[in-house]
Amino acid sequence: MPARLILVGQVAGAFGVRGEVRITAFTADPLSLIGYSPLRDESGAAALTLNGGRAVKGALITSAAEVATREEAQALRGLRLFIARESLPAADEDEYYLADLIGLAVRSPAGEPLGTVKSVVDFGAGDLLEIDPGDGSPAWFCPFTRETVPEVNPAGGWLTLSAGPAE
Numbered sequence: 544m545p546a547r548l549i550l551v552g553q554v555a556g557a558f559g560v561r562g563e564v565r566i567t568a569f570t571a572d573p574l575s576l577i578g579y580s581p582l583r584d585e586s587g588a589a590a591l592t593l594n595g596g597r598a599v600k601g602a603l604i605t606s607a608a609e610v611a612t613r614e615e616a617q618a619l620r621g622l623r624l625f626i627a628r629e630s631l632p633a634a635d636e637d638e639y640y641l642a643d644l645i646g647l648a649v650r651s652p653a654g655e656p657l658g659t660v661k662s663v664v665d666f667g668a669g670d671l672l673e674i675d676p677g678d679g680s681p682a683w684f685c686p687f688t689r690e691t692v693p694e695v696n697p698a699g700g701w702l703t704l705s706a707g708p709a710e
Contacts, residue, residue, distance in 0.1 A: 644663055
């Protein structure tokens, strides 16, 4: 089982009458899902082996070795699909996979610990880091921008925040 799984899509249901599956893609290019086949379920087990496909409005329409009928495809509706983190290419300099930020130690410019990155979310206005202070106080959010997060060192396991939580 892979150590870390990255969510890349979710089965939206059947497409047509021949057992094709519609997968909502969480990747920039829905067709890239084909290159990561077989896609895995939450346990890391192989779930769908894709046989080509076509992109349609943020989704992939595909057939899968495990699906023969429309009913089988429809039964998979809601299945979340993952790939092993190790399957992704290395990020370019000054680029990060958001999943790699989760768990990083958060520190002030002076090196004081502020907590750890609990999650990365986007409510529509850009990526936000959810910071768990680790002392029992509530988690807080900060924007993931170069101004707010001037240093990110995933290999070192930390990032620097220009300011702590708002008082």
